[in-house]
Structures are given as structure tokens and as C-alpha cells.
Amino acid sequence: MQDAILSSESSMQDTKNVVVSTVVEARSLSLRFQTNDGHVDALSDIDLTIESGNFVSFIGPSGCGKTTLLRVIADLEQPTGGSIEVNGVSAEQARLSRAYGYVFQAASLYPWRTIANNVALPLEIMGLDRKERKARIKKNLELVNLAGFEKKYPWQLSGGMQQRASIARALAVEPDLLLMDEPFGALDEIVRDHLNEQLLKLWDKTNKTVVFVTHSIPEAVFLSTHIVVMSPRPGRIIDIIESNLPRDRGLDIRETPDFLSIAQRVREGLRQGHSYED
């Protein structure tokens, strides 16, 4: 009896190990935009593997293709060369099977819907019933500290609250993969720190895979298990830095030598990318 329980436990352990799989796999990926005056290499020769449970940040100066790379993963942009697989299938199939939740730079809430109904939007499209929708709205609005604002309209809320609502909307889909494009870029530092902490807790609790675009070094180092440093013209990966910081970290970790040394490495990577232009 005891044995049986043990073995079932160990088999659960096994399945958990099996779950650690490749979520995003990009092989010599490139994307070239055709414009009226020639072409722009937005992405060039990108090789990237993201394992499940990772928190991966793309960092780089504007125009380095970090958003484009995220959009390729989300199948909002089609690569012109190389291959991209999400969850072992093509990016398009992954999108059609609603494999990810996407948080845009702006909240992009629909002004004619209340906060609750904005969160309900993807759930309606997925065809969930009323009861399930209500439960998920409640749960996710609580998660981003917006309980009590269900009946408000987006334009009655501050920018930070709107962005939190848009995160709740992405989370309500309950995706295993969360794609976030500079979600806190327009917010002030205090709100940003707070949301970073919440996001980290959420990630730690749910074991989701997060791909996060930012141009802030402290934000990238604080959040990530892997930091992908990118550089512009053509958009390419300079360095991938694995962080040895513990999964469970508080804001004061930013003062530790470990943190500072990782930040230093990121900064050097960014500088190296820039030296091309001088």
C-alpha cells in the first residue's frame, strides 16, 4: 500500500519532469520587411530555445527586433526565413489552439465594455459558459488587485489599472505561455515595481512560461531566468544570460552583488551591440 502511494507519487514526479519541455524553438529565424525605400532586416539568424517554466526577457535598444520576435512567436508576424515552433507545432497552429496569452504595450481595452466584460472577451470567444466566465473574471481581477472595479469602464481607470486589467484578461485564458510586450513600459516606477513583484509571484505559483520584452536592465534581471540581449540592424541575439538568482525573490535582491553582476553583463552585451554603429 505504502509502496503504491510512493510509486504513484514518483510517477507524478515523472510527469512533472516530462512537462519540462521545449515551448519555443526558433532555428535560424529571419524576417525582412519590404518598404518603399528598400528592405529592413528586423530579425536575422535567430536561434532560441525556451523551456517550459522559464522566464525569458528580450532586452535591447528600440529597433532591435525584440517586439518583432515576440510577434513571430505569437504568429502576428510571419518570418521570411528559418523555422519557428511553439509547443512542438507551427506558430499558427499554436495560435489557433490558443496556446498563449498576449499582453500588449498599451492596455487596449475596449471602451464600450466594462472591466469585467473586457476580461470576459476572450472567454466569450472561446465559448465558455456564463458560470465559468464569472468565476475566471473574479479570480483574475482579484489576482491583479482589481476586485471591486468590475463595473467601471476602462476610461474611468488610471493607466496602471488599465494595464493590470489587460493582464487579467490575458491570464483569464489560462495559457501556459504568457507573451508580454513591454507591459509596464508606460507606468511609473513605483507601480512598475509593484506589478513586477506580483508578476513574479504569479509565475512562481503557476509555473507558467513567460516571454517578456523590456528595455529596462533592472526589470529584465529582476524578473528573468534567462535574459536574451539583442542588437539592432540587423536584429540579432548578442548574448543569452542565465540568471542564478533564486526563483523566489523580493525587490531588495536588486542590491545584492549577484544581481549587480548579472546587470553588468547585460549592460556589456548591450554596449557590444552598439559598438557597430560608432
Added chain:
Amino acid sequence: MNALTNMGSTEKGLSLIAAVASLLSLLLYLPDTNKEAVYGLALPLFCIIGLLTAFALYRYRQARDHKLLGGVAVGLISFFGAWALLQSLGITETASGKVGPSFWLAAIAAWALAWLGVERLAAVSVHNKWLQGLLRVTIPVLFGVWLLVIWELATRGFEVPQVLLPSPSAIGARFVSSTAILWVDFKQTFLKAVLIGYAMGCTSGFVVALLIDRSSFLKRGLLPIGNLVSALPVIGVAPIMVMWFGFDWPSKAAVVVIMTFFPMLVNTVAGLSASDTMQNDLMKTYAANYWQSLFKLRLPQAMPFIFNALKINSTLALIGAIVAEFFGTPIVGMGFRISTEVGRMNVDMVWAEIAVAAIAGSVFYGLITLIERMSTFWHPSFR
């Protein structure tokens, strides 16, 4: 600060005008020997009150605490002036005399006081919701009534021939005495041709816009032609519609359909492409199908455009139906009445029909605006 001083100078000027005009009117009134038979006593009484008011306003124009009270008082005094002017105009007309400079000076004084009243009321800022609503109605009503008063005074005082421009009172009298005819015409033109044509034109424009949106062939082929046609004066097809659909209201409804179709088409197509890239991308990340993103994103986003077309079309439909009746109709209808009564020199009847059209058009437009406000409450222009 600048606005305040400007307003101050306007008030200063107006109260000066009112004071000088009423004083001169009094001075000219006194030497007139036959004054009571010509003007009555109301006019000099108004001149005295007007003079005092204007003086008080000029003297205490800096006291801005009682704008509401002051505005209402000045407005009422100006209405008393209007009444006095009309009264003396009636006396003069029965005595078959002509109004003189004293009368016109009093009219200028009353008009200046009315302007002052509106000016004061427009500057009032109250926080009571009911009072705000009342003010929003009062100011345009005051303005509109004074427009009618000036019209009345000018047409009767200058003895403008009826054929050129009848006075509002004559139009009103004609309106009241021929409500039966007006109602029959209204039924024929508005309730049948306008409403039916409007509904058909707007619906078909909307449906075709949805079809165009789905097919790039139609979008590239039909839409430029639609833009072209919506710029044409389609009212020119009215005689052809009469040949196709006969003399009764269906031919007028057809004209209305043609006139309203293209504005709705062009606006709806524009509205359907009004959603921004991020909103569309959002729908894409949810793997939403065409109908889902149409109903949940693009149609709500297009609503302001669609209502715009509905509002434009409400006036176009009325114009279309009335003018189409000029080209052949059974002996009923607003357009028919206008064209025949003009021929018989019954211009007051023409104006009565115009008044009906104006009232119907405004109510129609107002209703659409009301629905618009309720359904696009979220739009930055309303919230």
C-alpha cells in the same frame, strides 16, 4: 482673464447701446402729438424701465455674483419690451399709420437687453444638475424667440409684402387654420416616403458595406464608385424614379433610398476599418473568427460612423422626398403643397409646410442623436 475682460467690454457696449437707444426713443416720443393713438403707453413705459436697467447694468457690471438672477431679470425685461413693441405695432396698424424712429430705437434697446440677458446667462456656471439642464434649454429658447420677434417687427414694421416674407404670426395663423391639410401632407411625405425610404436605404447601405468589407474585389471596384456617386446630386434622378415607380409615394421613397444608400455605405466601410492594429491583433491572438471579431470589435468600433451616416441621412431623406414631389405627385404631400402654393402666391402656406418639415426633421435628428448617445456613451466625444 482675457475672456473676462472681453465679456466685460461686450456688456459695457450693449448696456450703452440700450441706454442711449431707450433715452433717444423717449425723447423722440415726447414731442409726438398723436403719440397715444400711434404707439400706446406700453412703449414709453418700457423705455423708462429699459433706461434704468441699462444704467444699472452699466454701473454694476463688475458685480458678477448674481449673473443668473441678473440674466433672468434682463431677459424678462427684454420680453416685456418685445410685448410692448408688438402692442404698439398693432395700435399703429389699426390707425393705419407708420412706425417711426421712436419705435425702432425702442426695438434696438429691447434687442440689446435681450443680448445682454443671453450673454449673462451663457456666462453662468451652476453645479445644480436641474438648473444646468434648464439653462441649456433656456438660452437657445430665449435666442430663438427673439429671432422670431425681430422677424415679426421687421416684416410688419417695414411693411414687407406677404409674398416676399410673411410675418411669423401670419404663418402661425395659417398653420393653425390648416392643420388638417398639413397632417395629410405630413403623412404622405414623411411617414411614407421619408421613413420607408430611409429605413430601406440605410439598411441596404449597411448590408452592402458588410459585403464589400468581406470581398476585396468589391472593395476595390465598388467603393470608389460609391464615393463618386455619394458626391453627385442624386436628386436629379427624381423624374426618372417617377417614371419607374409611378406618381405616388414609392417613387419618392426610391429617391430617398438612392440618396441615403451611399452615405451609409461609405461611412460604414470607413467605420469597419476604424479599429486599430492592436485591437485587431488582440482578436487574432484569441483565434477569433470573422463573425466574432465583427460583432465584438469592428461593429462597436464602427458605431460612431454609422450614427454619423444615420444623422446625415435623416436630413437628406427629408430633402429628397420633398424635392422629388416637385416632379409629379398625386395632389397631396409637402413638396406638392410647396410648389403649388408658391404658384398661387400663398407664401404663408409654403412657410407653414417648411415649419412642419423643420419640426419633423429636428425631432427625427434629435431622436437619432439620443439613441447615439445611449449606444456610443463610451466614445470620447460623449463621456
